[in-house]
Amino acid sequence: MKQVFIVYDVAVREFAGEFRKSIRAKSLGELALICDEPHKTLNEVEHICRALLNARADKGCTLLAIGGGICSDVCGLAASLYKRGINLELVPTTLLSMADASIGGKNGVNLDGVKNIIGTFKLPRKIYIRKEALRTLPRKEILSASAEILKTFLLFDEKNYYKAVALFSELAQKEETNLSEAQLDELVELAEKAAHYKHKITKRDPFDRAKRHILNFGHTFGHAIEWKSKETIAHGEAVAMGIIKALKLGEAKNWTEKGLADRVQDDFKRCGLPTECPYDDASLSEAMKNDKKTENGQVDFVFLKKIGKAVRKRIEI
Structure with missing residues (x-):
């Protein structure tokens, strides 16, 4: 059974809890993030990497990101850097991330007000599309x-x-x-x-x-x-x-x-x-x-x- 570490946007806590029940995997732990532009920084990437380290996540661990584009950005960068790369899986919860942000492997964080200036390429191994995530999405x-x-x-x-x-x-x-x-x-x-x-x-x-x-x-x-x-x-x-x-x-x-x-x-x-x-x-x-x-x-x-x-x-x- 694969091992996963789950990172989710606090705004989709309830959906993340329901999704967690649907996957067959051993959870090494989870981390809730505030996913907005002010938190799209290297500090958040470091926060994720430290949580993985504390959970003793090894090279075979999968980082499972549940949230929108900012969540996939910071998690993608963390997954590409931790132990020089671990598996990444995404559960996009916004229309934008389903259609665009979760596709293609680009990630990035902001520095001094400049968008996505630090980033890498990290292709997700799997992307889960769940229409239920859109039911409560604001207009x-x-x-x-x-x-x-x-x-x-x-x-x-x-x-x-x-x-x-x-x-x-x-x-x-x-x-x-x-x-x-x-x-x-x-x-x-x-x-x-x-x-x-x-x-x-x-x-x-x-x-x-x-x-x-x-x-x-x-x-x-x-x-x-x-x-x-x-x-x-x-x-x-x-x-x-x-x-x-x-x-x-x-x-x-x-x-x-x-x-x-x-x-x-x-x-x-x-x-x-x-x-x-x-x-x-x-x-x-x-x-x-x-x-x-x-x-x-x-x-x-x-x-x-x-x-x-x-x-x-x-x-x-």
């Missing part, structure tokens, strides 16, 4: 995650892009997120399809050296917006704004099909996503200097020629 989190799912379909799948727009615009009309069983099933199906595309790309480029770069569509602007806002703008909201900024810049440079920016902006508004960036280009350019993709004063941008076809360009900032 804001579902809408924020929708930006990443829409981004993936803009890159790869026009048909599912419009299917996702239809569902998210329907959910945006609700005061509260009380999902019907059919909506829940459709949400999980879309998340799994988006995850499939990301997995397909990351499998071909596990260390983010070539093809995988297109997954950064909207993120160069998005990360700069997040940084400028001092985390008051959620990741998904910043990515939504970043996508529109990238589409408009692409059109201005004649790299993007004319009119696409306005059409996608209208779609995003129907989905309840913000599309107007509150910062000027000069301040965003300054923020981009901290971007991991910046080299010699140039940064990698991803643009859409049209839905389903992307192009990379390096631009002076």
Whole structure:
């Protein structure tokens, strides 16, 4: 029987307890974390590693992380460092982590306000998708995650892009997120399809050296917006704004099909996503200097020629 050490987000304590009952494994112990941006640090990684050490976890132990993207980030980094690498399994509990954050093996923590500046690559051995985790997810989190799912379909799948727009615009009309069983099933199906595309790309480029770069569509602007806002703008909201900024810049440079920016902006508004960036280009350019993709004063941008076809360009900032 495999040995596991469980780390979970305190916000999903009840779900973590139920999930624990469903697995066949010997538990070496567990640790509850506060999983928010201020706690996405090397201190938390050290906290996990010390707990593993105190539990006498050996090289054959599996670190089981139950939570959203921040949980998988800090646990992924800890699993890659403890004894130079132990097994990692993930139980994503947010829509964003199901569709994006738990896929591909990237992890990272923040330092001095700079996002994900310290990290490694650590592929999970297994990912458990449980739709029950989404039943109590706040409406804001579902809408924020929708930006990443829409981004993936803009890159790869026009048909599912419009299917996702239809569902998210329907959910945006609700005061509260009380999902019907059919909506829940459709949400999980879309998340799994988006995850499939990301997995397909990351499998071909596990260390983010070539093809995988297109997954950064909207993120160069998005990360700069997040940084400028001092985390008051959620990741998904910043990515939504970043996508529109990238589409408009692409059109201005004649790299993007004319009119696409306005059409996608209208779609995003129907989905309840913000599309107007509150910062000027000069301040965003300054923020981009901290971007991991910046080299010699140039940064990698991803643009859409049209839905389903992307192009990379390096631009002076």
